[in-house]
Amino acid sequence: EDQVTQSPEALRLQEGESSSLNCSYTVSGLRGLFWYRQDPGKGPEFLFTLYSAGEEKEKERLKATLTKKESFLHITAPKPEDSATYLCAVQGSGGSNYKLTFGKGTLLTVNP
Amino acid sequence: KAGVTQTPRYLIKTRGQQVTLSCSPISGHRSVSWYQQTPGQGLQFLFEYFSETQRNKGNFPGRFSGRQFSNSRSEMNVSTLELGDSALYLCASSIDGTAEAFFGQGTRLTVV
Numbered sequence: 001e002d003q004v005t006q007s008p009e010a011l012r013l014q015e016g017e018s019s020s021l022n023c024s025y026t027v028s029g030l031r032g033l034f035w036y037r038q039d040p041g042k043g044p045e046f047l048f049t050l051y052s053a054g055e056e057k058e059k060e061r062l063k064a065t066l067t068k069k070e071s072f073l074h075i076t077a078p079k080p081e082d083s084a085t086y087l088c089a090v091q092g093s094g095g096s097n098y099k100l101t102f103g104k105g106t107l108l109t110v111n112p
Numbered sequence: 113k114a115g116v117t118q119t120p121r122y123l124i125k126t127r128g129q130q131v132t133l134s135c136s137p138i139s140g141h142r143s144v145s146w147y148q149q150t151p152g153q154g155l156q157f158l159f160e161y162f163s164e165t166q167r168n169k170g171n172f173p174g175r176f177s178g179r180q181f182s183n184s185r186s187e188m189n190v191s192t193l194e195l196g197d198s199a200l201y202l203c204a205s206s207i208d209g210t211a212e213a214f215f216g217q218g219t220r221l222t223v224v
Binding site for chain 2: 031032034036041042043044045046049087089091096097098099100101102103104105
């Protein structure tokens, strides 16, 4: 069974203070690892897809990286508008697997 | 390009009643998945449909069911509602179920 663990559960940063969020996973063959951002009362917003170890993707102040066991979401010089819950999900390649398995998320708060 | 549309946004139902939620995917997307989100369990997979066929089902009781129409729109139904069914129900659409999934804003269901 696919499993995803995210840490820390909550992170509080000062504006401009860079940090990283962790996503550890176990899956029988990785089809893709996905990062989402979710604001309160809204649906998750797609950020990145990573497919293989060593892959990196960037978008504004966010950079996602992938190894065989974990992924990191690096946030450089965050702003208050980056405050949200960041979710990590995996999709395994075994059989007819079309579901995403999510972690519980990291609640990021960026103070001005 | 229109996103994923879920209706209604909010619902209040009484225990024992049934409810039907609707999801219109992004144009051209043929895969629709449903997830239940609660504070304690996070996002949990309910089921996935592609071309009117259910390909995956999560570990939920038979009271939870769904279907997909020929235009890719999907509905999910919950019968004999229980208090524990109170949650945010999210629909996600994807081109084929293996590419990135885009979520709707969700339907907030409250069972009293």
